[in-house]
Structure formats: structure tokens, C-alpha cells
Amino acid sequence: MSSAGQIRVLLGPQSPQQNIAEAVAEAGLPAGPLAVISAAWQEAEGDIDVISKLLGRELEDLYLYRRGEELMANHPELEAAARLRQHKLMDRQRMYRIRLKQLSIAARHMLKENGDSELVASEQRHAIAQLRALDRHHLHRSESIWRDFCDAYNPDSYPELARQAQELGEIFDRCAGVVITGGNVAILINRMRLFGIDEQLEKCNIVAWSAGAMALAERVVLFHDRSPEGRRDAEVLGAGCGVIPGYVFLPNTKQRLRTGDRLRVELLSRRFSPDTCVALDNGAALRLDDSGVQQANTVRRLNHDGRFVKLRAA
Amino acid sequence: MNPLLRKLFRKGAPERAAIDAFVAETEFPLVDGSDVTFVFRGAAEAVYLRCWISGLDTAQPLQSLGDTELWATTIELPKGSRIEYKFEVQTNGNRELIVDPLNDVLAHDPFGANSVCQAHGYERPSWTLHDPGARAGELRTAQIKSRVFNGDRELQVYVPARFRSNRRYPLLIVHDGADYLRFAALKDVLDNLIHALEIPPLIAALIHSPDRLTEYGADDRHASFLSEELLPFMSTSYPLIDEPRARGIMGASFGGVASLHAAWRNPGQFGQLLLQSGSFAFSDIGRHQRGPAFDSVAEFMNEFREQPGNPADRIYMSCGIYESLIYENRSLVPRLQSQGIEVRFEEARDAHNWENWRDRLRNGLSWLFPGPLWLVYE
Numbered sequence: 001m002s003s004a005g006q007i008r009v010l011l012g013p014q015s016p017q018q019n020i021a022e023a024v025a026e027a028g029l030p031a032g033p034l035a036v037i038s039a040a041w042q043e044a045e046g047d048i049d050v051i052s053k054l055l056g057r058e059l060e061d062l063y064l065y066r067r068g069e070e071l072m073a074n075h076p077e078l079e080a081a082a083r084l085r086q087h088k089l090m091d092r093q094r095m096y097r098i099r100l101k102q103l104s105i106a107a108r109h110m111l112k113e114n115g116d117s118e119l120v121a122s123e124q125r126h127a128i129a130q131l132r133a134l135d136r137h138h139l140h141r142s143e144s145i146w147r148d149f150c151d152a153y154n155p156d157s158y159p160e161l162a163r164q165a166q167e168l169g170e171i172f173d174r175c176a177g178v179v180i181t182g183g184n185v186a187i188l189i190n191r192m193r194l195f196g197i198d199e200q201l202e203k204c205n206i207v208a209w210s211a212g213a214m215a216l217a218e219r220v221v222l223f224h225d226r227s228p229e230g231r232r233d234a235e236v237l238g239a240g241c242g243v244i245p246g247y248v249f250l251p252n253t254k255q256r257l258r259t260g261d262r263l264r265v266e267l268l269s270r271r272f273s274p275d276t277c278v279a280l281d282n283g284a285a286l287r288l289d290d291s292g293v294q295q296a297n298t299v300r301r302l303n304h305d306g307r308f309v310k311l312r313a314a
Numbered sequence: 315m316n317p318l319l320r321k322l323f324r325k326g327a328p329e330r331a332a333i334d335a336f337v338a339e340t341e342f343p344l345v346d347g348s349d350v351t352f353v354f355r356g357a358a359e360a361v362y363l364r365c366w367i368s369g370l371d372t373a374q375p376l377q378s379l380g381d382t383e384l385w386a387t388t389i390e391l392p393k394g395s396r397i398e399y400k401f402e403v404q405t406n407g408n409r410e411l412i413v414d415p416l417n418d419v420l421a422h423d424p425f426g427a428n429s430v431c432q433a434h435g436y437e438r439p440s441w442t443l444h445d446p447g448a449r450a451g452e453l454r455t456a457q458i459k460s461r462v463f464n465g466d467r468e469l470q471v472y473v474p475a476r477f478r479s480n481r482r483y484p485l486l487i488v489h490d491g492a493d494y495l496r497f498a499a500l501k502d503v504l505d506n507l508i509h510a511l512e513i514p515p516l517i518a519a520l521i522h523s524p525d526r527l528t529e530y531g532a533d534d535r536h537a538s539f540l541s542e543e544l545l546p547f548m549s550t551s552y553p554l555i556d557e558p559r560a561r562g563i564m565g566a567s568f569g570g571v572a573s574l575h576a577a578w579r580n581p582g583q584f585g586q587l588l589l590q591s592g593s594f595a596f597s598d599i600g601r602h603q604r605g606p607a608f609d610s611v612a613e614f615m616n617e618f619r620e621q622p623g624n625p626a627d628r629i630y631m632s633c634g635i636y637e638s639l640i641y642e643n644r645s646l647v648p649r650l651q652s653q654g655i656e657v658r659f660e661e662a663r664d665a666h667n668w669e670n671w672r673d674r675l676r677n678g679l680s681w682l683f684p685g686p687l688w689l690v691y692e
Contacts, residue, residue, distance in 0.1 A: 013692055040690075043476055073480060081481075182692045210691040227687050228512050228680040237689075251691045 002271055005289060006202075008216070008244055010130075011209035012284040013182060019297075020179075020207065021054040024283040025293065031206055032176030033058035039065035039191040040211045051052045051179065061173055061178070064191035065165055075160070075177065078153055082194075085149040089142060089238070090127065096138040097235060103131050104233040111263050131271050135236045139219060140209050142238040142266070146193065165196050172200055182210025182251065183221070186237060189215050198241040206243065210251035213280055218242045225258040227267025234268055244288060250302070253279040262306025269302040277302040278311060286311070316344045316351040319379070319386060327380040333366070342416035343431050348392060350433055352376065353386040354531070355418060358403045360680035361385045364411065365399035367636040367665055373402060381587045388666045390411040391433040395663035396670070397636060398428035421669050422497050442499050442672055448509035449475035453501065453520075458547050461531075469522070469544075470553070472501065474508055474515035482553050484516040484560040484683055487540060487584075489530060489569030491520020497668035500556070503675045511687040512680045517552050519544060524623075529609045532614030537579035559627060562586035562682055566671045567593050571611050576616060577625035586682040587629040590671040594642040615642075621647055628656045632671070634664040 014020055036059050038045045045065040046141065052059045060192045072079035091258045107127040113120045172178070188211055192198045193299035206216065214220050223234040250257070250268075252305070259262055259280075270276050278286065289294040292314040300308040322328050337355060343419070344351040354361045354376055364371040391397065396422050400411045412560035413420060414429035429455075451474045460467045470491055474483070494500040500520075507513045521544065523529040529536045540563070548554060559676040563582045570592025582662045595608040596615035602608055612687050629650055629688045633643035639660070647659045656682055664670035 015692065040410055069480075079480070184686055184690050186686075186689045214691060222688055225686055227684075229684050230681070232688070 007177070007205045009207040010213040010216070010244075010249065010278075010280060010286040010288070011207070011281040012282045013210050015282065017180065017283050018054060019283055019285055020051065020209065023287070023297075024055060026285075027207075027287050029207070030176040031139030031173065031293070033060055034207075035059075035175040035178040035193065035210070036181070037064060037069075037172050037178060037188070037197065038181045038183070039063075040185065040188035041065075041180055042184060042187055048181075053179075055179075060175065062168055062171060062195075062197070064168075064195055065187065068191050068194055070083075071164070078158075080167045081149060081153060082190075085145060085312055086190075088145045091236070092138070092141055092145065093235070094132070097233075098111075098152050099134055100131075100233055100235060103127070103134055105270075107229045107267055108263060111267060128267070128270050132271055135271070137220075138236055139239060146238070152195070156228060161195070168195055168197065169200065172204065177207060180208035180212030180215065182212055185211035185214050185220055188212065189220065189238065194242065198243075201241050201243045201254065209304045210280065213249040214250065215240045216243045217247050218245050219228065219248060219272070219276075221250065223250060223268070224256045225261075225264070226256060231258070234271075246275055248277045249278055249280055251280045252282070253308075254281050256261070259308060264306075265302050265308070266304060266306035269304050273304070276311075277297075279308060316346055316386070318344055318346075318354070318387060319351065321650040322380065327382050331604045333382060333583040333688065335385065337416060340412065345432075345434050347434055348390050349388050350384055350431055351388040352401075352405070352414070352431070353491070354401050354414070355383055356385075356403065357383055358385070358405050359407070360401040360404040360475045362404075363387055363389070363399060364402050365397050365665075367639040368395060368640065369636065376401075380484060381594040388412065391431070392663055395431075395433040395636075397431050397433075397665055398667050398669075398672075400428055405569070410563070416498045420570075421667060428667070433663075438669075439673055439676065440508070441676055442503055443506075444499075444502045445506050445509070446507045448502075450479075450505050451475050451501065451508070456547075456551070458543055460539060462535050462541055462543060467521070467539070467543075470495070472504055472516075472518035472520060473552075474517070475505070476515070479553055480562075481515075482555045483686035484514060484553045484562070485517055485545075485548055485552075486518040486679075486683070487544065487561075487563045487573075488518055488520045489565030489572050490522065490526065491518075492522050493668065494566075494671075495520065498672035498675065500672075503672065503679075507531070507676060507679060507685070511685045511690050512676065513545075513683045513685040516683060517548070517554065521549050526568055531607060531610045532571055532575040533610065535571055537576040540576045541580040541583055550579060557614065558582060560584035562588060564588035564590070565592075565669075565680075566590035567666065570594070571614070574625060575614055578623060578624065581623055581625060584625070585627045587626045588682055589629060589631045590674060590678075590679045591633045591639055591666050592631070592638055592643060594648070595637060595645055596642065596645075618685070622649055622653050624653055624655065626655060628658075628682055630658045630660075630681050632662065632674040634666060635661050636663070636665040639666065673684075 009023050009025050046061045107164045110124045110127040153163045217240040220237040220240045223236050284299045284300045285297040296311045299311040301311045303309045324577045361376040376387040402409050417429045419430040422425040425521050458467045543678050563584050565573040570589040594615050595602045595612045602612040633640050650657045
């Protein structure tokens with residue numbers, strides 16, 4: 001796999017329109033087989049015939065989900081530790097959510113304020129700064145939970161993990177790039193971290209959509225304004241792989257976000273600034289390399305004034 | 315008069331053939347905006363509309379339309395309403411309750427069937443219908459030897475599709491489980507909501523009582539049965555998440571009372587309650603105005619209102635606004651909230667029936683047990 005000038009292609013959901021083949025062709029990905037990470041599909045992992053047909057290439061799924069399940073089944077102590085880690089992460093997320101709710105309400109109220117523009121602007125900045133501080137705190141705490149787990153269960157101290165990591169490394173070596181599918185972003189991150197894939201991605205050409213794209217940023221931000229349980233404030237789930245810094249990827253915003261609610265969009269955009277919040281809707285294709293955005297087809301970013309604007313190539 | 319009936323009668327009383335054609339090509343009852351006209355055809359001394367809606371006459375007479383064997387009455391029903399009704403037909407001095415012969419839409423409950431009137435704007439939610447694309451869970455039968463009730467108790471257990479013994483699942487205890495399955499499409503609802511990621515895969519214990527008005531009416535034996543017999547049985551039989559937030563109880567009507575009572579008697583055991591049209595009778599002064607079956611309920615509710623404690627962390631409540639119980643349910647909400655309990659209360663333009671309870675399941679279940687939708691970005 002290449003080690004410099006890697007190509008990163010980020011896409012919106014591959015339904016109803018599939019644009020992966022077109023995007024890969026335009027990106028000029030080197031010939032050869034591609035590795036696939038479809039762990040986010042969980043039990044449906046490896047069901048990649050459709051992608052294979054579209055791309056017309058040999059694909060090799062890494063089966064991170066299945067590998068993880070087998071590993072846990074063979075090593076109850078590892079399963080118990082992973083469960084404890086998830087329990088702690090969920091608890092942490094729950095407490096973060098309690099605090100987030102209040103700060104988000106306050107920030108939204110501030111953004112509605114009129115009057116003395118200097119005073120209002122200052123209070124708005126402070127309200128958003130508090131949200132950012134909470135996000136940072138949560139990210140830091142979540143990472144420390146992960147660090148504790150990784151310190152105890154890593155390939156150095158765990159031979160089976162080392163063997164799996166070697167197998168995966170060999171697959172990476174014979175592939176021209178890696179495709180990361182959408183699906184459950186938490187599962188995806190968990191499995192990639194368990195097998196140390198997040199660190200290997202740095203040197204890879206990557207094509208990813210939806211959850212796959214989210215996982216490549218430094219922070220994974222969850223959002224859904226239209227879930228049956230009601231509107232919720234966007235939440236930082238935790239750290240992503242950090243392969244693509246400076247962006248927060250938000251897939252399927254047309255379905256999931258109240259895109260016409262300028263106040264919500266403004267808050268989202270300002271809260272995660274200086275990262276750029278990028279909407280990846282169906283049909284969107286974003287190509288980046290080391291020097292920034294090379295191509296952006298129907299990709300929009302969230303603006304600080306609460307509007308969606310077209311993302312342009314550098 | 316309804317425009318269709320006016321047209322039928324525009325040249326006076328119609329011939330039998332014209333009525334036959336009218337009946338054959340028309341959907342009943344006749345919905346014209348918020349006006350709903352109920353029509354009965356047949357020989358009778360009197361016909362009444364019975365729809366047990368709080369706020370309306372219990373028996374509203376239909377008017378005979380000329381010399382035609384047609385009877386009709388019109389009521390106003392707000393948009394989105396759904397009511398159940400029967401006709402009470404008097405012949406030879408005898409009265410008989412029947413479903414509307416001109417309306418094929420029926421709702422079933424343990425006492426039989428009622429005709430259903432869907433006012434302008436009502437649509438049955440798609441997630442209540444069987445979806446062949448949704449992976450189906452499985453219903454298993456189990457038995458518990460109950461010391462509390464001194465006999466065997468049969469239950470059904472809903473096990474979600476792709477169940478794995480190495481996973482852990484939330485537990486939902488469902489009162490009147492067989493009725494929820496039969497009359498509120500609970501299995502399809504669970505299959506669909508799990509498939510749509512709106513709720514997580516969960517295990518449901520569907521219980522039934524041979525004497526529900528007693529056992530569900532704030533009976534301490536029932537609370538003990540749930541806590542000391544059912545819960546341990548489920549915990550040893552299935553991989554459950556061992557936390558109150560992952561344990562819920564639900565029920566409708568007296569099942570709602572049983573749910574609240576069991577959680578109140580066993581604080582800290584059940585984190586989530588789903589209470590539908592709970593029969594929460596109480597009295598501020600004097601005796602309650604309902605029947606003797608409510609005596610133990612009112613006694614419990616009066617005590618509960620004095621000392622609610624913390625029966626659960628989150629409670630979803632729903633009630634139809636055409637139910638007399640709407641007053642009791644509304645009253646309960648601020649009392650629960652004052653205890654720091656997170657409460658979501660939903661009112662519907664519906665009455666005390668299974669389809670009302672069915673139609674509220676999505677909001678209740680997805681709020682109490684949020685699914686992975688939040689984490690899934692396809």
C-alpha cells in the first residue's frame with residue numbers, strides 16, 4: 001500500500017444513488033485489490049458483492065467484527081474487559097449528555113438574543129466556549145478509558161491479537177487501498193481500535209462513506225434531529241482515527257438534520273469550529289489529499305451563519 | 315345532512331335498488347371533514363350509537379330517514395381521531411349491541427369486536443403492520459412455578475432476531491402479553507422497531523393473569539411475583555443487562571396500575587415504565603366514583619400520591635382524550651415529575667382500546683429504550 005500522497009475519498013450514503021465507482025475512478029486509485037472494513041454492518045459484515053461488482057475489483061474484507069467476536073469468545077477475560085470499557089464509556093456518555101443538555105439550551109437561548117451587539121456577541125462566544133470545553137473534557141475522559149483498556153490488551157501482551165494484527169497487516173500490504181463502509185460508527189471505531197487498524201490507515205488510500213468517513217476525523221460527532229425519541233443535541237462520541245484532521249463529517253444531513261433551522265446549524269458549525277462541519281449527503285463525493293480538498297462534488301459545509309454552503313476545492 | 319345522503323334523498327325517499335347501490339359503493343361511516351355520519355340499514359324500533367366516549371352521550375339516537383329502513387346520526391370528530399363504536403338496535407322491545415354491518419373495519423379486544431371509525435386524518439402507522447423485510451423475532455413459551463400464586467404461570471418470551479447468548483439484552487415485562495400480541499400487534503411492532511434500529515434488540519416477558527382485575531389491581535402478591543419469581547427466572551434463562559435502566563414494565567388499563575404498583579413496591583429494580591391509559595383511580599375526598607374493582611386501586615393510588623417515592627427513573631404515559639381516565643392520568647404527571655422522574659406524557663384523540671395503545675408503542679418504547687439509530691450512519 002502506498003505510503004505518501006495518499007488519496008482519501010469520502011462519500012455520502014450509498015443509497016439510493018451509488019457513486020462509489022465513479023468517485024474511485026475519478027480519484028485515480030492505483031490498480032489492485034482493495035481491503036474492505038465492513039465491521040459497521042456487524043452480522044452482515046462481508047456482504048460486499050454489490051461493491052465488488054460496482055468497482056470491478058477484487059475486494060478482501062478484513063472481517064474485523066467477526067475476528068473480534070471470535071477473540072472475545074475464546075478469551076472471556078478480554079470480553080469482560082471490553083464490556084467493562086463499554087460500560088464506562090456509556091456511563092461517561094450519559095453524564096456528558098446531562099451536562100450537554102443544559103449548556104446547549106443556554107447556547108441556543110444566547111443565539112436568539114438581540115440587543116447590544118457587542119454584549120450579545122460576547123455572551124454567545126462564551127456560551128459556545130462552554131460547550132466546546134465540555135466536548136473537550138468528554139473527549140479527554142473517553143480517551144483515558146480507551147487508553148486503560150489498550151494498555152492492558154494490546155498485541156504486545158496478547159499473542160492472539162498480535163497474530164491477528166499481523167494477518168491484517170499482510171492484507172493491507174497487498175491491497176491498493178481500503179474501503180470503509182457506513183453502518184454503526186461505534187462498532188466500527190471499537191473494532192478498528194481493537195486491532196490497531198486506526199494507526200495503519202495513515203499510510204493508506206481510503207474510500208469511505210457515512211460512518212466510515214466519520215471515523216476518519218479526529219472527533220466523531222453523533223447527530224439526529226428526527227429520531228422517534230425526539231430531537232437531541234449533537235454529541236461527541238469520542239475520538240476518530242484522526243486520519244483526516246480539521247473536519248467533522250455529518251452524513252445524510254437531509255434526512256437527519258433540521259437543515260432549515262438556522263440556529264441549530266449555526267450552533268453546530270460554531271461549536272465544532274475551527275473544524276469544518278461537512279455534510280455528506282447521498283451523491284456527495286469529497287476527495288482530499290495532503291494539500292487539502294481536491295474535488296468536492298455536491299458537498300456542502302455548515303456555515304457560521306446557519307446556512308449550508310457549497311464546499312469548494314482548494 | 316351528509317352530502318352523500320342529501321344526494322341520495324334529493325328526489326325524496328330512494329327506491330330499494332338505489333339504496334342497494336349506495337350502500338355497495340360507499341364507505342361507512344361517512345366522513346365529511348370533522349362531521350362523521352353513522353348509518354344503519356334495517357328494520358328497527360330504535361337505533362343508538364354507542365361509543366363510550368367521555369364527553370359524548372353514551373347512547374346517541376339515530377334518526378330514521380323517511381320510509382327507507384335507513385337510520386343516521388352525525389357527530390363532530392376532530393381531525394386524526396379514532397373511535398370504536400357499536401349500534402344498539404331495538405326490535406320488539408329488546409336491545410342488542412351489534413357491530414356496524416356496513417363497516418368492515420373492526421378492532422378486537424378480549425370482549426369481542428367493535429367497529430372502528432377513523433376520522434379524517436387518521437392513518438394506521440406503517441410500523442404496526444407486518445413487514446416481511448423485517449427480521450422476525452421468536453416467541454417461546456415458558457412456565458414458572460409460582461410460590462406466590464401457588465401454581466404454575468405460563469408466559470411467552472419474545473426473543474429478538476439474531477439473538478446471541480453472548481450478548482446482553484434489556485428486559486421488558488408486558489402485562490396482558492397475549493392481548494398485546496393479538497390486539498396491538500406487539501410482535502410486529504417489536505420486530506419492526508428493532509429492524510429500524512429505533513429500539514435495541516430486547517427480550518420481552520409477556521405475562522398473563524387468570525384474574526387480572528384482582529392481581530393487576532395493586533395486588534402485593536403480583537408485585538412479589540414480578541420481583542421475586544419472574545425477574546430471577548428471566549435472569550437465569552436469558553442474558554440480561556443487570557441494571558434497572560435496562561428493565562422495564564409496561565401495561566395498559568389495569569396493567570398500567572400493576573406496572574406502577576410493582577415498581578413502587580420494588581424501588582430500584584425497574585428503571586423504565588410504560589403506562590397506557592392506566593386505571594389510576596383516586597379520591598381527593600370521600601370514596602372514588604368507580605366500581606368495586608377499583609377499591610384496591612384507589613387505596614394504592616391515594617397512598618402513592620401521598621408518598622410516590624421513586625418507582626422508576628423514566629416513565630412514558632399515554633392516554634386517550636376520549637377516555638374518562640384522562641383526568642387521572644393528567645393528574646399523575648406533575649406528581650411524578652415532582653419526584654425528579656423523567657416523564658413523557660402523550661395524549662391521543664382516541665379512547666380506551668388496544669389500537670390506541672398499539673399506536674403509541676413506537677414513541678413509548680423508543681423513548682424508554684432508544685435504539686442504535688443514533689449510532690448508525692448507513
